[in-house]
Amino acid sequence: MNPPPELDTPDAPPAGAIRGPQAALQQLDDDVNAPLEAFPTQRWLKAFGLAKIGATIFLVCFVWTIARGIGTWGNNSPVGWGFGITNFVFWIGIGHAGTLISAILYLLRQKWRTSIARFAEAMTIFAVIVALQFPMVHTGRPWLAAYWLLPLPNANGIWVNFRSPLLWDVVAVSTYALVSLMFWYTGLLPDLAVARDRAKHRVRKLVYGILSLGWKGSNRAWQHYEKAYLLFAGLSTPLVLSVHSVVSFDFAVSVVPGWHTTIFPPYFVAGAIFSGFAMVATCIIVMRKYFKLEHIITIDHLDVMNRIVLVTSLMVGYAYMMELFIAWYSGVVAERFAFMNRAMGSYGWAYAIMVTCNVLLPQLLWFRKIRRSILLMYPIVIAVNIGMWFERFVIIMTLSRDHLPSSWHDFHPTWVDYGLLVGSFGLFFTLLLLFCRFLPTVAVAESKAGMAGAQPTGGHHG
Amino acid sequence: MAKREVVGMIGLYDDPDVLISAAETVRDAGYKKWDCHTPYPVHGLDDAMGLKPSPVPYVTITAGLIGGALGMLMMWWMSAVDYPVRIGGKPYFSWQAFVPITFELFVLFAALATMGSMIFLTKLGSWASPLHDNNVMIHVVTNRYGVVLDAADEQFSEEQARALLTGTGCQDVRPLYAPEGEG
Structure with a gap:
């Protein structure tokens, strides 16, 4: 494996030859690859340890549920869906910001997205992985779940019910998970090749080499690659809108007052993007500081993200108002009762948290000073995360007052419920921290293509 | 040497x-x-x-259409032919309710074909250079x-x-x- 003698020494190009943006391109590779190439620091290890504790709690509660049954949860009749689906919808929603950034903003040619796209896409995948755990564990027998969720031949000869929104959800979410994974991996290929060629150690080179599928940067490959990337963006855009619409159908297609409304699909999609952006900001603010990427993911990027949080906050605020108005305007007694109960019933406190965190607090982002101050924006995005969890909780607690007053029942979560909720964050952050450690957190090739002087100045075809 | x-x-x-x-x-x-x-x-x-x-877009749209068509065909056969069950008084072949899954399978097949054809056309998987x-x-x-x-x-x-x-x-x-x- 000796390199040819003529070539192994002079690597630097001849002096005076540098006219392109070479130094800046090299710097970007160095900055983004630095966390991959250094030993983990104490702080990373501490954060990872904490996340691992959370993931362990999740595992314990997962196994406990399987071993002892769903009775270990606070679910009752009429609240058949408790924390399980609240967490599911919450985590699926978190994922949507990633796809919005990677697909929709790509199609809209929003250049600022390149620095945060990779990280947000990774979050999408991890959030979907976490979300999928909840329907799985709620089946009680995950190893048999495939027979209930997918049209597989079985001894009874009967098939799944394709008219059920729950089945649409299965197909939508698993398609979403797969497509997001392929989209993300496609974007990673050139950056993995960089990590491979920078690698000093044989094993490291081998692993990144295999992961990069032997990417060589050939323009004959770039040609197909770029087309495929564009197509992935084009496919993901309607897909992401369909996924949370289908999630909302789980509720809207039922005949429960307070759920059976046409506003649900757009309202859920807006809410998903809202919570997703808040979560991206929550994580990326820490990540950029910790990995010293503040010059790549700048305050301008956070400013733009805060604007999107503000806009989507207005959208969900509008949806809350419209729900109340339509409930009143419909004249349907059950509808009116459902919404009065939501706002003032035994879960009125949750409704108050929801409105405060999702509608009132984000209004502070109208102020440029607050949008551009890490210290001031951070509590707001944290509040949005909390508020959006409570939004789903409020919607599901509608069940506690159903058609028959004799069966009314409040929901009391158990330690297993809390454990799964807290643990899901642990699982999510475990995956995210591993990602930050082993894969390039910024889309390097795409960022390079947009740098000053990186493209031909014209006079040519283009 | x-x-x-x-x-x-x-x-x-x-x-x-x-x-x-x-x-x-x-x-x-x-x-x-x-x-x-x-x-x-x-x-x-x-x-x-x-x-x-690049021919990738043609592969994508073809695979997508095949996926969507196969999806609708599958749901028709399972719900209306092989084991019809009357649910909610709806027709056995209630195609409107099958639209979401048809769409998702369009996207799934199209995406898998995009990935596959991209890997094939770019000759990914060969390391030597x-x-x-x-x-x-x-x-x-x-x-x-x-x-x-x-x-x-x-x-x-x-x-x-x-x-x-x-x-x-x-x-x-x-x-x-x-x-x-x-x-």
Whole structure:
């Protein structure tokens, strides 16, 4: 494996030859690859340890549920869906910001997205992985779940019910998970090749080499690659809108007052993007500081993200108002009762948290000073995360007052419920921290293509 | 050390404008087996190299339509033919309710075919390259642009290739050797 003698020494190009943006391109590779190439620091290890504790709690509660049954949860009749689906919808929603950034903003040619796209896409995948755990564990027998969720031949000869929104959800979410994974991996290929060629150690080179599928940067490959990337963006855009619409159908297609409304699909999609952006900001603010990427993911990027949080906050605020108005305007007694109960019933406190965190607090982002101050924006995005969890909780607690007053029942979560909720964050952050450690957190090739002087100045075809 | 076989010639560039004109020169010289290696997609390089448009979109739409059609067909057969169950008073073949899954399967098939055809067309999965053997891969994935002339091309000779690349304004032309033990 000796390199040819003529070539192994002079690597630097001849002096005076540098006219392109070479130094800046090299710097970007160095900055983004630095966390991959250094030993983990104490702080990373501490954060990872904490996340691992959370993931362990999740595992314990997962196994406990399987071993002892769903009775270990606070679910009752009429609240058949408790924390399980609240967490599911919450985590699926978190994922949507990633796809919005990677697909929709790509199609809209929003250049600022390149620095945060990779990280947000990774979050999408991890959030979907976490979300999928909840329907799985709620089946009680995950190893048999495939027979209930997918049209597989079985001894009874009967098939799944394709008219059920729950089945649409299965197909939508698993398609979403797969497509997001392929989209993300496609974007990673050139950056993995960089990590491979920078690698000093044989094993490291081998692993990144295999992961990069032997990417060589050939323009004959770039040609197909770029087309495929564009197509992935084009496919993901309607897909992401369909996924949370289908999630909302789980509720809207039922005949429960307070759920059976046409506003649900757009309202859920807006809410998903809202919570997703808040979560991206929550994580990326820490990540950029910790990995010293503040010059790549700048305050301008956070400013733009805060604007999107503000806009989507207005959208969900509008949806809350419209729900109340339509409930009143419909004249349907059950509808009116459902919404009065939501706002003032035994879960009125949750409704108050929801409105405060999702509608009132984000209004502070109208102020440029607050949008551009890490210290001031951070509590707001944290509040949005909390508020959006409570939004789903409020919607599901509608069940506690159903058609028959004799069966009314409040929901009391158990330690297993809390454990799964807290643990899901642990699982999510475990995956995210591993990602930050082993894969390039910024889309390097795409960022390079947009740098000053990186493209031909014209006079040519283009 | 014995003289090793030359499998190609690479010209390394630092200016995207020069790269484009170099690609045009090589294209017009009639080379067939050659390539450009860049750290990111360079605008206009496809034209400069004279590449035909990528067929990936046709694969995507075909696979998508097949996926959607198969999905609807599957739901029709399972719900209306093989084991019909009357649910909610709806027809056995209630196609409106089958639209979401048809759409998702369109996207799923289209995406899988996009990924598959991209990997196939870009010949991903093959590791070996003279660029690795000669330690120039790091340059073309980081910050420089390479034009590689393959010795398998019928025009190729060491002198001619070097002259062609030097003539495009390249100041860093290097021969690519076969890995040891093969040449």
